[in-house]
Amino acid sequence: MKRYFAIIAALALLAIPAFALGRGTAAMPLPARAVLEGGLPEVVESHIAQSFPGRDALTGWSLAIRVLGGQREYNQIFISGDELIPVLDPPLDYQVSENTGAILEFASQSRARVYTMIIPTVSAIRQQSLPSFFLGQSVFNQRQFIDQVYAEMLGGGVSTVDAYSALLEHREQYIFYRTENNLTSLGGFHLYHALGGHLDGMARPSLQRYDIEHVMYGFFGDLYLRSPFQNARGDILSIFRYRRTPPREYIVTIHRGGQTRTYHTLFPLHKLDLEGREMDIFMGGLGAKTVITASSLPFSSNLLVIGDHTALAFVPFLANHYRTVTLLDLSQVGEEEIYAVALDIGRDFYNQILIAYSIETYMHYPYPARILSLLPQPGEYWEY
Amino acid sequence: MAVMTGLAFVYVALPVAVALYLLFPAGARPGALLGFSLAYYLLVGPEMLPYMLAVAAADLAALAIMARYDHNQKTREACLIFSVAKNLGAILVFQGMATRWQAGPETALGLYVVTLSGLGCVLEAYRRQIPKDINPIHFALYCFFFPRLAAGPLITYRDFVPQLEQSGATPGQMGKGFCIFLQGAVKFRLLGEGLHIFYDTLRHIPPEEVSVLGVWTGILALGLSVYLRFSGCADMARGIGGMLGLTLPKNFDYPYQAKSVGDFFARFNFSLTGYIREVLGPRYADGLIGLLVVGVASGLWFGLSVGRLVWGIYLALFLLLERRLYPGFVKRAHPVFGRVYALTVILLSFAMFGANSLGEIAQTVTIMFGFGDLPLQSDRLGYLLASNRLLLIAGVILATSALTKTGAFLKTRIPAGATAVLAFIASLILLVLLSAFLL
Numbered sequence: 001m002k003r004y005f006a007i008i009a010a011l012a013l014l015a016i017p018a019f020a021l022g023r024g025t026a027a028m029p030l031p032a033r034a035v036l037e038g039g040l041p042e043v044v045e046s047h048i049a050q051s052f053p054g055r056d057a058l059t060g061w062s063l064a065i066r067v068l069g070g071q072r073e074y075n076q077i078f079i080s081g082d083e084l085i086p087v088l089d090p091p092l093d094y095q096v097s098e099n100t101g102a103i104l105e106f107a108s109q110s111r112a113r114v115y116t117m118i119i120p121t122v123s124a125i126r127q128q129s130l131p132s133f134f135l136g137q138s139v140f141n142q143r144q145f146i147d148q149v150y151a152e153m154l155g156g157g158v159s160t161v162d163a164y165s166a167l168l169e170h171r172e173q174y175i176f177y178r179t180e181n182n183l184t185s186l187g188g189f190h191l192y193h194a195l196g197g198h199l200d201g202m203a204r205p206s207l208q209r210y211d212i213e214h215v216m217y218g219f220f221g222d223l224y225l226r227s228p229f230q231n232a233r234g235d236i237l238s239i240f241r242y243r244r245t246p247p248r249e250y251i252v253t254i255h256r257g258g259q260t261r262t263y264h265t266l267f268p269l270h271k272l273d274l275e276g277r278e279m280d281i282f283m284g285g286l287g288a289k290t291v292i293t294a295s296s297l298p299f300s301s302n303l304l305v306i307g308d309h310t311a312l313a314f315v316p317f318l319a320n321h322y323r324t325v326t327l328l329d330l331s332q333v334g335e336e337e338i339y340a341v342a343l344d345i346g347r348d349f350y351n352q353i354l355i356a357y358s359i360e361t362y363m364h365y366p367y368p369a370r371i372l373s374l375l376p377q378p379g380e381y382w383e384y
Numbered sequence: 385m386a387v388m389t390g391l392a393f394v395y396v397a398l399p400v401a402v403a404l405y406l407l408f409p410a411g412a413r414p415g416a417l418l419g420f421s422l423a424y425y426l427l428v429g430p431e432m433l434p435y436m437l438a439v440a441a442a443d444l445a446a447l448a449i450m451a452r453y454d455h456n457q458k459t460r461e462a463c464l465i466f467s468v469a470k471n472l473g474a475i476l477v478f479q480g481m482a483t484r485w486q487a488g489p490e491t492a493l494g495l496y497v498v499t500l501s502g503l504g505c506v507l508e509a510y511r512r513q514i515p516k517d518i519n520p521i522h523f524a525l526y527c528f529f530f531p532r533l534a535a536g537p538l539i540t541y542r543d544f545v546p547q548l549e550q551s552g553a554t555p556g557q558m559g560k561g562f563c564i565f566l567q568g569a570v571k572f573r574l575l576g577e578g579l580h581i582f583y584d585t586l587r588h589i590p591p592e593e594v595s596v597l598g599v600w601t602g603i604l605a606l607g608l609s610v611y612l613r614f615s616g617c618a619d620m621a622r623g624i625g626g627m628l629g630l631t632l633p634k635n636f637d638y639p640y641q642a643k644s645v646g647d648f649f650a651r652f653n654f655s656l657t658g659y660i661r662e663v664l665g666p667r668y669a670d671g672l673i674g675l676l677v678v679g680v681a682s683g684l685w686f687g688l689s690v691g692r693l694v695w696g697i698y699l700a701l702f703l704l705l706e707r708r709l710y711p712g713f714v715k716r717a718h719p720v721f722g723r724v725y726a727l728t729v730i731l732l733s734f735a736m737f738g739a740n741s742l743g744e745i746a747q748t749v750t751i752m753f754g755f756g757d758l759p760l761q762s763d764r765l766g767y768l769l770a771s772n773r774l775l776l777i778a779g780v781i782l783a784t785s786a787l788t789k790t791g792a793f794l795k796t797r798i799p800a801g802a803t804a805v806l807a808f809i810a811s812l813i814l815l816v817l818l819s820a821f822l823l
Contacts, residue, residue, distance in 0.1 A: 041427050044392040049823050052391070062820035069774025072767075131767045 060228045067229060072131075075226045080129040082233035083178035084223040085122050091145060091363035099362055100149055102369035103355055104156035109375055111348060112304075115198055116153055117161035117356040118146045119183070119191065119310050122176040124359075125167045142359055149362070159198055161356075166194035177235045180221025180279065181309075185212075185238045188313025195314070199303075199321075199352055210240040215269055219278055237278060239267045242320050249295040250319060254287035255337055266292070266316045282312040288332035289341065290315075292325045299323055301351040304341065306330060306371060308361045326350070330370040342374045391822045394569070397424060398624070401530070405552070405628050414525050414548045417628065421530040429494065429533075432478065436498045439474050440527045443467055443502030444520055450509050451516040460510055467506040471499040479688045494533035496685060500659060501527045505541040507663060514542050522548055529630075531621035535614050537635040537655035540662065544630070553629035561626025563807065566814040568619025571782060574821050576612030579605045579779050582772045586765075587738065595758055598765040599735075599751045605772075607734040608779035610686070611639065614653065638785045643722030644714040645702040645729055649678060656685055675703045683737075691739035698736055702729055 052058070063074060072078060078085040107114040123130060124142035143164055150160040167175060167183075167190060175187030183191065189207065196204035218234035242248065252263045263284050271280040283290055286309055303322045305311055311327055319325050328341055344350060357368055401420050408416040425433050446463040453459040478495050505523060508514045522545045532539075553561070586602035618635035625632040639652035649657050660678050668674045679700025683692040706714050714722060735752060739745040750756050769776075781787060795803055 041390065041392050044396060045390045048391045048395055052819070052823055055823055058816070058820035059823050062817075062823065065817075065820075070770045070772065072771055132763050 056228065060230050063228055064230050067231075074229070077223055077227040078123070078130060079227065079229050079232075082231055083126075083129065084227055084229060084232055085126065085129060086181050086223060086360075088121055088123055088142070088360060089364065090141075095366060095369075096145075096149065096363055098366060099368040100152055102372045103158060104153065106371045106375060107153075107156060107158045110345065110353060112345070112350050112353050113159065114157075115159045115161055115195075115352065115354045116150075117163050117191070117195065117354065118149060118362050119163045119356065119358045120146065120167060121181075121358065121360055124164070125171050125176065145363070146359065161194055161198050163191055163194055166190050174236075177219075177221055177223075179219070179224035179232050179235055181223055182221075182279070183310055183313035184235075185240050185282075185313060185316075188315075189240060189317060191314040192317035195318070195354070199318075199354070203321075205242070209243055211243050212238055212240055214238045215267075215281065216272055216278060221279065237272075237281060239269075239281065240317070241267075242317075246296075248320065251293045251295075252283050253291045253293075254284045255289040256285075256287035256332065258334070261287075266319060279312065283316060283327075286312060286329050286332075287327075288329055288334060289337040290327040292319045292327075294319055294323060302326070302349055304328065304345070304350040304353045305356060306353065306368075307356040308358055308367070310358045311356055314356075330367040330373075331365070333370075338373050342376070345374055346376065391819065394818070394822070398565075398627075401624070402558070402627055410549075410552060413552070413629075414519075414521050418521055418525040418528065421525065421528045421533075424530045425494065425528060425533065432494065435474070435478055436494060436528075439471065439499055440502050440524060442470055443506055443527075444518070444523055446506050447509055447518045447523070450506070451518070454516055464506060464510045467503050471503040474499050479684075494528070497532050497536055497538070498527045500538060501541075504538070504659060504663070508541050513540075514545075519545075529625075531624040532632070534621070535617035535635075536653075537618050537621060537633050538659045539633055539655065543633075547630050550629065553627060557629070558627045561623045561628075563623070563811045564626060565620050565623025566811055566818065568616045568621075568623055569818050570616075570814050571612050571619060572616025573818065575775060575779050575782065576609050576614075576616050578772070578775045579609035579612065582768070582775060583609055583738070585768060589764060593762045593764045594751065594756075595760060595762045595765055596751060596754055596756070597761040599748060601765065601769065602738075603731060603734045603748075603752070605776070605779075606738050607640070607731060608776070608783055610734070610737065611636065611652075611783055612779060614686075618655075638783065640727060640730065640783045641723065641785060642726045642730070643717075643719055644706055644726050645699055646706050646714070647722075648699070648726055648730055649682065649703065653682060653685060656682060670707065672704065675707065676700045679703060686737075689739075690741055691736050691745065694739075694742070694745060695733050695736040698733055699729075 049055070066074060067079060072080075073087065076087050076089075078087050103114070103116060120142045146164055153160055167187065170186075170190050173186055174184055175190060176182070177184055189210075193204050214236050216237040219237050220232070220234055224232055249264070250266050252266060252268075254261045254263075261284060266283055267281050268284050269281055271277050271284070274280070277285065279285065283292065292315070299321055300323055301321075302324045303318060303326070305315055305318070305325060305327045307327065308329060308331070311329075315325060315327055326341065326344075328337070333341075345353075355368065355371065362368055401417070404416045404420055405413055422433070425436070446467045450460050450463045475495060478499075505514070505518070505526065509516065509518070523541075525548070526541055526544050529544075583602050583605040586598055586605065589598060615636035622632045622634065633655055635653055635655045637651040637654070639648050642648035642651055657678055660674075660681055664674050664677065676697070679696035679698075680693060681696070682699070683694075683696025686692050717725070732749075732752075735748045736745050739748060747756075751758055794806075798806070
């Protein structure tokens with residue numbers, strides 16, 4: 001018997017690397033370089049892990065065993081019932097200070113009205129799903145953190161939008177995805193309402209004015225990829241279309257990685273057929289620069305939104321009120337997009353500028369601070 | 385130390401080593417295994433390889449001089465003194481370098497195994513326990529045999545090298561070796577590493593949430609993780625050795641079931657204890673110096689830090705008390721009392737093991753006995769205990785001989801064929817489990 005086991009084990013041991021190496025030869029980095037840099041074991045390890053046969057099932061099993069053993073947190077994601085809640089790290093003080101300083105500097109030079117909205121995460125809004133000691137860390141502090149940042153901004157002439165209260169008020173509703181780190185369309189709708197009280201000339205239609213279409217059931221998003229907990233319930237992707245006769249038409253132009261794509265709808269549903277790209281049904285996904293142009297609108301104002309992935313949830317609602325809405329993701333933009341938007345700011349094309357970030361981005365990443373690149377550089381001046 | 389459990393090791397390095405072993409004729413196998421071992425070291429610890437090669441080359445030179453001047457006792461003594469001084473110096477220097485590189489007390493890969501193997505061989509030659517003419521390839525393989533680099537076990541040259549001339553492993557031995565390797569890998573990676581992370585989490589808990597039970601739990605997790613990680617490594621080395629036709633000794637024998645501190649040392653990393661006794665000889669091994677050396681070396685084997693030094697001295701003091709002050713008491717005491725006494729002393733010792741300073745040790749002990757004006761437990765501890773309950777239970781079970789005894793009992797009741805089938809299925813499950821957790 002030991003002999004047979006030895007033979008089977010040897011075959012298994014040889015078959016798996018052969019399979020893994022054969023499956024991804026093109027992606028295999030040059031071993032010689034890795035040897036020179038001292039990282040060959042890590043390169044091979046990562047390659048085998050990525051190409052391992054039955055990888056998804058095995059990862060799911062290992063997580064199921066961890067959960068069975070009592071583990072409730074994996075890869076910085078808390079498992080609560082059938083939903084996955086990302087755990088927020090404490091803020092990086094220098095990053096927050098840099099981001100706030102940059103926004104204040106930008107607002108002091110901008111002739112358009114500047115609004116800021118910091119969006120809390122699901123761990124703050126659905127805090128009843130987390131163990132009590134978490135409340136002392138990330139959850140309670142999100143409210144406090146946003147208030148502190150807003151207090152600084154109000155002194156600098158920036159209008160602030162209370163996204164926290166708007167979401168907390170509807171915390172029992174399906175406003176955050178269970179397996180994707182983002183707001184649902186309904187969550188986006190509530191933010192849109194919160195914005196309506198601030199942005200000029202905006203009426204706030206009720207939910208009854210929208211046709212709601214559930215376009216996908218059983219969607220598993222980025223949180224599930226990081227923590228493939230088998231009891232997690234798939235999400236529903238829904239789109240909200242403003243009811244109007246004749247229907248309003250939109251042209252969405254996305255600039256991403258040097259390429260430009262155009263869609264004649266806010267919701268390109270054909271993206272549902274592309275595995276892993278389902279969230280792109282919202283305005284084609286987050287590009288470096290996205291311009292939404294609406295036809296037959298009585299409005300003539302233009303809005304610039306500077307933000308992150310959370311914008312995909314509420315920008316489709318805003319598109320109903322502006323001639324154009326430009327969404328700029330400062331983590332992706334290149335010089336060309338920066339130059340074009342800076343030029344538009346300089347010639348007062350935008351009537352309002354909304355800076356909207358998830359608290360996670362605001363606390364840990366330098367992207368909001370890049371807004372300074374939209375100001376005229378030394379030696380350049382905006383036209384007055 | 386995690387170098388032997390990655391997917392790359394299990395599914396690439398290990399099959400390559402076995403293939404080399406099978407492809408080469410018996411006479412060329414030591415050379416092939418040496419080449420593989422050096423290549424392995426080059427990949428996982430390239431910074432230290434030149435130094436380690438220099439250390440081993442110096443010992444080989446000392447052995448050659450001893451062989452050449454076999455009748456000149458002074459030259460032989462000089463070679464021995466040189467080897468002792470050089471290897472102890474190398475340990476201090478390289479461990480210092482490794483500590484600086486890694487910013488922690490981790491041991492440089494293979495540091496103790498290479499230096500102590502070289503020194504042991506010189507000592508065996510000095511005592512004429514081995515032939516004077518040493519085969520350089522055999523000597524180099526003895527020092528650099530890759531499964532031993534992580535954590536041993538130590539073995540004498542006279543026990544290791546004759547095996548190189550024997551006929552190779554049978555498929556049955558290879559299968560058994562692979563089973564032992566898998567058990568060690570699961571013990572090391574799934575349980576030992578998991579418990580170490582648990583301990584680390586408890587250690588870095590915010591000060592306002594530190595509690596008395598939290599510190600005790602951390603100490604328990606550390607004790608279990610040290611045992612599971614190092615005995616897991618030793619099992620992996622034994623398993624790989626078995627697959628390559630080489631028998632390596634066991635290194636751990638359920639040390640937390642010891643009936644005294646002396647018994648603990650006879651069960652915990654005992655290839656090191658045996659090595660020290662071999663080096664010191666029976667005359668000094670049981671003396672005050674010998675016991676202190678055993679304690680201190682056992683602590684520093686895990687890395688150079690104040691905590692580990694104090695851990696070794698603390699246990700050596702109990703060893704001394706048992707040997708000198710109440711030698712009969714321990715032997716006559718009821719086994720249950722002996723176990724409770726030993727477990728208490730050993731568990732407390734881990735309050736020192738993980739500390740980085742004397743102040744930290746004092747603070748930990750103060751909290752453990754309720755003098756820190758801290759709560760008994762906290763919400764976070766409850767959450768962490770719930771999250772790691774399976775790890776703790778499995779760790780405690782594997783730290784006892786319960787599973788081994790159950791297995792032995794089943795063997796007496798179940799037909800041999802069925803036992804083999806069960807062992808086969810269990811090993812396949814372990815392989816799948818290990819792969820799943822490594823992804």
